[in-house]
Each structure stands twice: as C-alpha cells, then as structure tokens.
Amino acid sequence: MSQTVFYELCQRALTLMAILGGPVLLISLGVGILVSIFQAVTSINEATLTFIPKILAVVAVLGFAGPWMVQSIIDFMTQLLVDLPRYAR
Numbered sequence: 001m002s003q004t005v006f007y008e009l010c011q012r013a014l015t016l017m018a019i020l021g022g023p024v025l026l027i028s029l030g031v032g033i034l035v036s037i038f039q040a041v042t043s044i045n046e047a048t049l050t051f052i053p054k055i056l057a058v059v060a061v062l063g064f065a066g067p068w069m070v071q072s073i074i075d076f077m078t079q080l081l082v083d084l085p086r087y088a089r
Contacts, residue, residue: 015071020073023061
C-alpha cells in the first residue's frame with residue numbers, strides 16, 4: 001500500500017467520522033447551551049440538570065439519524081473490502 005492510498009483511506013475514515021459525529025455533538029452542544037441559559041435566567045445551580053436533556057436529545061438524534069449512520073458505515077466498510085486487493089498491492 002502506497003502512502004497516497006493510505007492517506008486517502010485515512011482521510012475518508014476521518015471525514016466519515018466527522019460527518020457521523022457532527023450532528024450528535026452539535027445537538028448536544030445546543031441543548032447544553034440552552035440549559036445553561038435557562039439555569040442562568042432562573043438561578044438554578046444544579047449541575048446534574050444538564051445531563052437528562054442532553055441524553056434525551058442525543059437519543060432522539062440517534063433514533064432519527066441512526067439508520068443513516070449505520071448505512072454510511074456499512075457503505076464505507078463495503079467499499080473498503082471491495083478495494084482490499086488494491087490496498088494489498
């Protein structure tokens with residue numbers, strides 16, 4: 001396997017990781033910011049209050065986008081296995 005092929009494969013893997021992790025992380029960040037603003041406005045200083053909304057939001061995103069994420073991983077792995085003879089050279 002040449003360096004070019006290796007770097008291309010790593011780039012594809014990292015891009016897929018960013019695409020799949022992005023929605024979950026952005027939703028979690030957004031919910032965290034909203035809960036923090038709510039806590040600041042209402043003067044509720046409960047540290048555990050942020051966990052439940054974040055968990056529910058992440059579960060909702062995974063429930064909604066989960067099939068797409070799994071299909072993307074399957075497509076990546078299928079392409080990786082199809083191209084395996086090219087990588088072995």
